[in-house]
Amino acid sequence: MPSKCRQHGINRAPVGPPVAAASIYLDHQATTPCDPAVVAAMAPWWSEGFANPSSRSHRPGLEAAAQLGRSRQQLAAALAVPPESLVLTSGATEANNLAIKGLCEARLSRGRHLITVATEHRAVLDPCRYLERLGFGLTVLPVGTDGLLDPAQLEAAVRPDTVLVSVMAANNEIGVLQPLEAITAICRPRGIAVHVDAAQLVGHQRFEPLKLGIDLLSFSGHKFYGPKGVGALVVAPGVELMPQLHGGGQEGGLRSGSTPLPLVVGLAEALSRALADAPERAQRLGQLRQRLWAGLQVLGGVELNGSAEQRLAHNLNVSFEGVDGARLHSALRRRLAVSGGSACSSASGEPSHVLLALGRSREQAAASVRFGLGRFTTAEQIDQALAWISTQLQQLR
Numbered sequence: 384m385p386s387k388c389r390q391h392g393i394n395r396a397p398v399g400p401p402v403a404a405a406s407i408y409l410d411h412q413a414t415t416p417c418d419p420a421v422v423a424a425m426a427p428w429w430s431e432g433f434a435n436p437s438s439r440s441h442r443p444g445l446e447a448a449a450q451l452g453r454s455r456q457q458l459a460a461a462l463a464v465p466p467e468s469l470v471l472t473s474g475a476t477e478a479n480n481l482a483i484k485g486l487c488e489a490r491l492s493r494g495r496h497l498i499t500v501a502t503e504h505r506a507v508l509d510p511c512r513y514l515e516r517l518g519f520g521l522t523v524l525p526v527g528t529d530g531l532l533d534p535a536q537l538e539a540a541v542r543p544d545t546v547l548v549s550v551m552a553a554n555n556e557i558g559v560l561q562p563l564e565a566i567t568a569i570c571r572p573r574g575i576a577v578h579v580d581a582a583q584l585v586g587h588q589r590f591e592p593l594k595l596g597i598d599l600l601s602f603s604g605h606k607f608y609g610p611k612g613v614g615a616l617v618v619a620p621g622v623e624l625m626p627q628l629h630g631g632g633q634e635g636g637l638r639s640g641s642t643p644l645p646l647v648v649g650l651a652e653a654l655s656r657a658l659a660d661a662p663e664r665a666q667r668l669g670q671l672r673q674r675l676w677a678g679l680q681v682l683g684g685v686e687l688n689g690s691a692e693q694r695l696a697h698n699l700n701v702s703f704e705g706v707d708g709a710r711l712h713s714a715l716r717r718r719l720a721v722s723g724g725s726a727c728s729s730a731s732g733e734p735s736h737v738l739l740a741l742g743r744s745r746e747q748a749a750a751s752v753r754f755g756l757g758r759f760t761t762a763e764q765i766d767q768a769l770a771w772i773s774t775q776l777q778q779l780r
């Protein structure tokens with residue numbers, strides 16, 4: 384890019400973040416670094432290939448449209464879905480909003496009740512609460528102390544007027560994997576649509592949403608080493624939605640707005656690459672997570688949050704006993720990039736609604752840390768992190 388700028392006579396120092404030399408990044412559930420090969424794959428589509436893929440009256444536009452088709456095909460193949468089922472969005476937040484509001488609006492005459500779970504991301508809970516304010520019935524199911532939904536509770540909550548059940552695949556704070564097959568088995572025969580926020584699972588584990596009986600599936604590129612600002616909603620064939628953005632009619636009329644082709648190229652490339660090394664990565668990071676957990680247990684006074692078995696390999700969430708949460712986090716952040724909950728809840732300073740839903744007290748929730756390991760995490764970093772936590776805990780306890 385800088386060489387391109389110089390060609391055009393612009394000579395400015397690149398703008399970048401300050402170098403956080405001493406920080407060990409263990410916050411991969413908030414976001415991941417974009418794979419350099421993905422950045423390279425996007426590059427030509429910002430410059431020479433800049434044309435609008437909706438411009439069908441000239442050759443550059445047609446070439447952009449052809450690339451959009453190839454990237455859509457690449458995404459579809461990775462998820463084993465028809466290319467037409469993909470609605471490209473700005474990320475999982477937008478995909479969730481389109482899925483939840485779009486489906487409820489399309490089924491207004493069939494019923495006005497929806498069901499979700501207390502540990503969902505705000506990008507699911509808030510659209511559901513919005514619909515509740517408009518007059519929909521909303522049931523928010525609790526989870527067990529292991530963070531898992533009990534399918535029997537879902538079965539008991541469904542009503543004749545239930546139109547949608549929204550349950551995430553993998554939790555962004557505690558990494559637990561919800562029992563999706565049991566959920567679709569309950570909803571399918573009753574004609575209830577199932578939406579799954581899979582922002583933390585797509586790209587980390589190969590899975591086929593349509594085979595599982597999922598109607599709507601959201602994901603976001605930057606959670607699997609892709610670019611920020613792009614994602615998609617998979618809409619199973621035959622499922623009807625009302626658009627939430629009206630305009631030029633892109634994405635089959637479901638999501639108007641000029642398609643950001645470079646981001647879509649990056650999204651597709653990132654998904655292919657992330658899935659290619661997903662099994663190896665999960666195995667390696669599972670071992671590093673075990674090393675971290677074993678080291679923390681030696682320090683004593685730590686409790687695991689979320690099921691030990693039904694979880695992502697690269698996530699660990701623990702509560703520290705006998706220490707003030709605010710002081711713990713301010714000590715840890717001098718050396719570690721970790722978080723207390725989701726990126727959103729840590730910004731508000733509120734204790735995590737996910738940890739409260741597991742039965743943790745406000746104090747325990749505040750003294751909890753989410754460790755999100757990623758592609759470049761090393762054993763040395765884990766050991767350095769453990770050493771830092773150990774000395775900080777000794778001073779604080």
Ligand SMILES: *Cc1c(COP(=O)(O)O)cnc(C)c1O
Binds near residue numbers: 412475506551581612
């Ligand atoms: C990150 C995340 C989102 C939001 O994704 P955006 O890219 O910020 O729109 C939604 N749900 C879950 C589970 C997430 O982890």
